[in-house]
Amino acid sequence: MADFEGLIRQALARQNDADPAIREKVYQSSRKALARMIASAGVQPPDVINRQRAALEESIRRIEAGYGSRVAPRRPASDPNPAPPRARPAAPQNLATGVPPGAERIVVPPREGGPELPRVQVSSPPHNPVRHEPAYVDSDGGEYYRDDDYQYEGDEPESTLFRRIIAILALVAILGVIGWLGFSLASSLLGSWQSSSSSTPAPSVETTREADPATQDEATDASYITILSPSDTTALETAGRGRAEIVSQSNLEMVRLVSLRPAGAREQPAPPILIRLQEGVLPRIAGNRVTVEILAKSGSTGPANFAVGCDIGGQDLCGRKRFRIGIQPEAIVFTINIGPDLARASSAYLAISTDISQDAELTGEGDPLDLLYARLRLPTE
Incomplete structure (x- = not known):
């Protein structure tokens, strides 16, 4: 049986495993990979399929329990009865013009109808992004939300897990066919010997x-x-x-x-x-x-x-x-x-x-x- 826990931990190590939403997506990807593997393997006994699913869920439970044991940083408790914000005094205005004292009022004369002003496309100056070190805070995970049919780099561990599971099942199937052929040959030889x-x-x-x-x-x-x-x-x-x-x-x-x-x-x-x-x-x-x-x-x-x-x-x-x-x-x-x-x-x-x-x-x-x-x-x- 595949090492589900080891494969899932490898997938989490490549992503922001501190975010529960990201972890849940990795868990869900593992479940989908196992379902595709079971469908492609052909007819199998129900107890074999149930054991594989149970093993996957047990691995997810142990991994998630490890994250639940971590203590989140405590935030300062907020005052349950905060004082209302102090109102700032409004600046005196000229009641006649509505302009504060000391400010100059500029009147733009109305423009008569005529040709429109030319429009100029202004290019923004080149921007050199500044590299910032990642802050160790929880992220809302918004950038990781996607549709089910969209593939991004975070799904690579699911593909690797699926390939490994398929390889293991293929090996088991080959060994089963070899054993069945050996049993059939032995039965045929025994029947011939008994007949003679x-x-x-x-x-x-x-x-x-x-x-x-x-x-x-x-x-x-x-x-x-x-x-x-x-x-x-x-x-x-x-x-x-x-x-x-x-x-x-x-x-x-x-x-x-x-x-x-x-x-x-x-x-x-x-x-x-x-x-x-x-x-x-x-x-x-x-x-x-x-x-x-x-x-x-x-x-x-x-x-x-x-x-x-x-x-x-x-x-x-x-x-x-x-x-x-x-x-x-x-x-x-x-x-x-x-x-x-x-x-x-x-x-x-x-x-x-x-x-x-x-x-x-x-x-x-x-x-x-x-x-x-x-x-x-x-x-x-």
Whole structure:
């Protein structure tokens, strides 16, 4: 908060502060400056405005109390019953002429009509003002009276006070904006972290996120088994679950998956879209610790939320994992332990749901998810 008292005392020091009228004008100028400052600062809480006004009035009260403690010079008491002034005797006059004795009477003859006398402009002699030292007496302050819209040199302290108050409030506003931005960024990061870590994985599963996956490895490599790609979508099962389509962006083809809820029951989650493991895959991965890799991105202009589940032979091996990805491709990587007894399981698939956000209850559709591939990585010997 600004030092109102110090600023007002500086303004009074430049003027005749002994005159109460001058002091009152300085106080009023300070009040106007504070009002303009509050108006230019925008919307503020009422308690902040009231504290500033109260602080200004308290400063004025302390300053004025200091002037009230000064003792004015005592003037001699006047006689309550002054004697009437003595009358001066009138000088004797000549009753006939009305002229006092000894005075000469001059008669100006009347002037007949004629041309008027010439008028001469007389210039006054140069005047050299004499400098007088100021007398230490109270002034009536008449020369300081002015209209409200007239500016004189005595208002300079008001301008200085106003500029200082504006600078302080601007600094406070900047600090507030910086703090708000920091809080928003921290909240966004915390929400993203909670969204990505809210799933409860099974004890035998490890989940990681890789920013730079091994995208250069060929799908035909003996350690990789590709189960879904834009060139091979035979493993997809979307009937009654959602829709799938091939999209192209920057010469890159992707499989777009969107979960669709029933038209009459949007409050109920849609059955997950299935990516089934083809025949012959289970015998190769049974008895191994297999890494699941899904390279995907959001199919909209903002982040996308989706969940992944793993079901082999009716056993949920990885729980329901939730992820949040942006508009750039990201690798979702986690591992599962597949027992050797599952080599002859009748079914095995990955289950993907994109309708896990609250918006799906309004639109009936999940977030669009663009998959570049989904594959299994076997441990290298």
